[in-house]
Amino acid sequence: MAKTLIQNGTFVTVTEEAPVVRGCMIIEDDKIVYLGEQERDPAEQFDEIVDGSRKLYMPGLVNTHCHAAMSLLRGYGDDLALQVWLEQKMWPNEAKFTGEDVRWGTLLSILEMIKGGTTSFVDMYDHMDEVAKAVEESGMRGCLTRGAIGHCPPDVQEHKRREAVQFAKDWHGKAGGRITTMMSPHAPYTCPPEFIVKFVEAAHDLNLPMHTHMSETLYEVLENEKQYGLRPVDHLAKLGLFSRPSIVAHAVHLTDAEIATLKEHNVHVSHNPGSNLKLASGVARVPDMLKAGILVSLGTDSSASNNNLDMFEEMRLAALIHKGVSGDPVAVPAKEALKLGTVNGAKSIWLDNVGTLSVGSKADFIALDTDQAHFLPKSDYVSHIVYSASAKDVTDVYVDGKQLVRGGECLTIDEEKIKFEAQRRFELLTNG
Amino acid sequence: MAKTLIQNGTFVTVTEEAPVVRGCMIIEDDKIVYLGEQERDPAEQFDEIVDGSRKLYMPGLVNTHCHAAMSLLRGYGDDLALQVWLEQKMWPNEAKFTGEDVRWGTLLSILEMIKGGTTSFVDMYDHMDEVAKAVEESGMRGCLTRGAIGHCPPDVQEHKRREAVQFAKDWHGKAGGRITTMMSPHAPYTCPPEFIVKFVEAAHDLNLPMHTHMSETLYEVLENEKQYGLRPVDHLAKLGLFSRPSIVAHAVHLTDAEIATLKEHNVHVSHNPGSNLKLASGVARVPDMLKAGILVSLGTDSSASNNNLDMFEEMRLAALIHKGVSGDPVAVPAKEALKLGTVNGAKSIWLDNVGTLSVGSKADFIALDTDQAHFLPKSDYVSHIVYSASAKDVTDVYVDGKQLVRGGECLTIDEEKIKFEAQRRFELLTNG
Structure with a gap:
């Protein structure tokens, strides 16, 4: 002992x-x-x-929404219109990501996170075995999930579903219990309803929680209404997603009725203030969610839209912006912001004690x-x-x-090697 | 050489x-x-x-609005309603500030600023000889001004005016040119019009610029209209303040016409995003001011309403909040935010080169x-x-x-002694 x-x-x-x-x-x-x-x-x-x-x-701080590997693209194409950034900078390079890229990008993020006081994080990405191995080596806790975009041919969909299930099975409870897993259809706007339903079914089979992006932009909310006749919260509720323990990221654009529905289903919300501001998505209704009794925590999102993984900064942003935007100087006091970054984060990803x-x-x-x-x-x-x-x-x-x-x-991972390899992978990706 | x-x-x-x-x-x-x-x-x-x-x-970064001595009250009574914080926490303790308190509070701020990359700052406070001496010792640049609240009996008003003039005369161009001075009636809502006019006259006599707080809260703007029939910009223009080179702090609540007036008079604006958010004052119309060609820079305001003097954070806030609030992901890009924190700050306080x-x-x-x-x-x-x-x-x-x-x-000031004395002054103030 x-x-x-x-x-x-x-x-x-x-x-x-x-x-x-x-x-x-x-x-x-x-x-x-x-x-x-x-x-x-x-x-x-x-x-x-x-x-x-x-x-x-x-x-230790708990970061409840991240795509760690994307640190490899930090500062690559900032200050562009959202679609230009996504379509010309992020997606083409992410499509080229190999397991090695994910390994070194994730280790770069883990290095930044642990040195900065983050002890647990949620990661949603691809090549998740590499992420899990990096978490295992580093000594951090990770609540990990293969995020799957469902807008693709049926065989690719099925391949992604199996990969997500296999990863979740292989790694849940591993690394001395430091790794847990979830099932993650990427978002209502990137996944057909039947694809989401299959992930919910798998989560029931495996007894795992769900994680997804939800209502990050107003555009996506309006498109959801147009396509399915429902806003994202009711849409996901109808598809059964909230029948599992769930944590949704962003939740920027919510009506009062949606806040009530999230509370009713005990859905946890990962608030990502830095990313929501940088991508001009808007300001989430955090004071209203807290008043409604929703369990809110904090996430950095990826370094490509933040651009660091400093959870102190997310606590500070949460404490500052809701005061400034609401006009209420006692909105989200320091004591509350500290809970968002620590104990609420832990509860949000079902970490006991x-x-x-x-x-x-x-x-x-x-x-x-x-x-x-x-x-x-x-x-x-x-x-x-x-x-x-x-x-x-x-x-x-x-x-x-x-x-x-x-x-x-x-003490656990090799800082010099990680910095060297991350820079090298970036150069290979963007010069290639 | x-x-x-x-x-x-x-x-x-x-x-x-x-x-x-x-x-x-x-x-x-x-x-x-x-x-x-x-x-x-x-x-x-x-x-x-x-x-x-x-x-x-x-x-080096340029902080264009600060009350350095107030670091002595950092974290003292946060997360209270604005009037409670001011009336029960800030004002009674500030009223007790001696020259010694101002000295050690200012040195604490200067220590934080220079170690954090701020090389020039604006300071508006009382006991300004102590501030100037601290700036001289530290090696920083300071654009310093005795901020005077004019709601007091005529003899006290006159005493403050003389003190402000004497300080401005004594220190302008001192410390090898690193210290410059301005004339500062505290704000339209704390100074009678004739008091402001006297400061403008003095600034003409001394050939110095003006600095004041302006339109920080909506309440103060509405009160100005009620009392003088004008919003603060027209009120100050009418009093002749803008006939001198001027820099105003905050400028949160502005109409299109006011933006045009500020531009017409070439008034510089010190944007204080952290303080404006924390005190729930609102979000200044920075993208509109920049579009109008107004010279905008950044200030931390005091540590009592920030609560640090990290100018990187102010640049980041300026780059983030205007995107999030306007919905425009290219509002205040990084390149612009960097200018706000450096060259614009220097130009704002008339520092050549x-x-x-x-x-x-x-x-x-x-x-x-x-x-x-x-x-x-x-x-x-x-x-x-x-x-x-x-x-x-x-x-x-x-x-x-x-x-x-x-x-x-x-290398210039004694860090250990400053930390020790600042803590001691805080204890004497708040236990006394």
Whole structure:
């Protein structure tokens, strides 16, 4: 049993009972077994004793919507009209992606995420075995899913469905339970209804949740109405998607009735503020969703539409834009934004005992260096995390009690090799 | 003559002619004397030769609206209704601020700004001699002004006016020209018309520009109409404020006619996206102002309403929110946002030869460490600066050819002492 003591620390727990604890935390194997102010018995034995002074400890961040491999196209064709960007820059290059591209693109993203304090993420992409292997090596948690576009000939559809099922079966519960899987028809506007139904059936067979893009743009909502006579929420409900535990990404354009339907079916929403702003999709009705009791979390989407994977920034955007757009200075307060980025994210992807610092929780946590100007004065650490911190303030990262980052250095994957290979794959793709 | 060569660098120049240059830059005293691809004659003598590989060089950032001393109240009473925050948290504590508080609060902000790549800033506050001394010590540029609230008895008004005039006289052109001054009635809603007129007269006498808050909230615009029968732009125009070179902060709520009036008088606008969102003031019509040809720049406002002084974040917010709110994915592209944060900022505060990297320019520049995941692939450095970088990526900072930050370490002011004193002042203020 590995036993670690962190002493003299400040712990932002993301619990109602004790939001900030000053004292020490003990980790035994993969769990937090003590968190409090009590002095430790000097005779007690530990494998490691860490001085936590000048550090702030908090739960690891949970990114509930990403396409990690797309970091390979970060900054490639920004500031173009949406269709030009997609049709001339993204799709032709993504179509060329091999397993190797996905491997190095995903590792580039994982490197950025773990060094920046993200301990769990959702990934929806292709060549998912490569993504799963990268997650396994890195020590992160991944809730992974083969995202399938259904507008293709029947044999290709069937091939994609089988691939998605096989991946979900092969990897669910693997990497010591750090990997879970979902079933993902890409979106209502990219999949025929019968294709979506087949994925729902497979999810029932495998007892897995569903993930999909939904109502990201107004155009797609209007097209859905035109084609199927229903807006996306009712359309997906009718196809049975919400009969499975579900998490939908974006949900920017919703009516009151749709918010009620999502709540009724207990659908989780991954809010992607950075991506929604950059792609000019609009501003999701997050305060209304929260008021309705919907479980909302945060996602970065891919680096091609963000353009980084800094979850502190997504928390800050969530806390800022809904105030500015609604005119209500208490919309999405820092405390709420911090929940969106941590415990709500964990609950959204059905991770038990993840997302808070509390006794019995999984030891998925991070440390920030608070000995810096932008963390002073020591007034309100929740406020500082949300309104002032960034990924670059993270010094140490643990998942399942295992340290992945120490003093800003990644311990599990080879940073230099990943940076080199990612750049090389980009050059091969875009010069080829 | 001190002569420095930076070789093997990537230079984002913020000029139309050569946006990105790979090669070397030579600084002689306070000026850039060479920037290009040419190999250097090995016989040429330099006082210092810097290896710029793995670095990206760009002009220093210019923050055109700040109240630096207020960092002392960062995170103190966030997420409250605006009037509660102002009346119960900010104003009572600011009223207690002594010169010492202003000194250490300002130094805390300057420390954060220079380490984060901001080389010039506008400061509007009280106890301005302390601010000027802090700027002088730090090596930054400051465009400084005693902001005066005019709703007070005549003798206090007169005292403030004299103080503002004296400060502007004493410090304009000081610190080797790094300090300039302006005249600042705080805002139309906090100053009687005749008080504003007196400041305009003083600015004429002293040949100085004007700075004021304007149209930050809708409430204040409507009150102005009710009280004076004019919206703030026409009100200030009528009082003669725009007869001086002027920069107004916020300008969130503007009509088309007001935009035309600002353009007609060549009024500069400091856009403060982070603060405007956090205080729920709204979203300024930046794309419309830019279309009208108004010189727009960026400000952080104080850390009490932001809550950091990261100008990369302000550039990113400017590039993101106007896309999301307008529905236009090409609104405020990265290239434009970068101009807002650099050359436009410099022009806005009448700094000649600042804000670009070009031969003959002042050597006010910064270096970012690009050997990191979020700067890969090497696709588009302008895009990476705006959409992916943060203050924490800055490694080196120069102003007037003098190095202020080296490898992330501040060379001019004492970081440890500033952090200690700022925390102590906060405790004295809020426990007292």
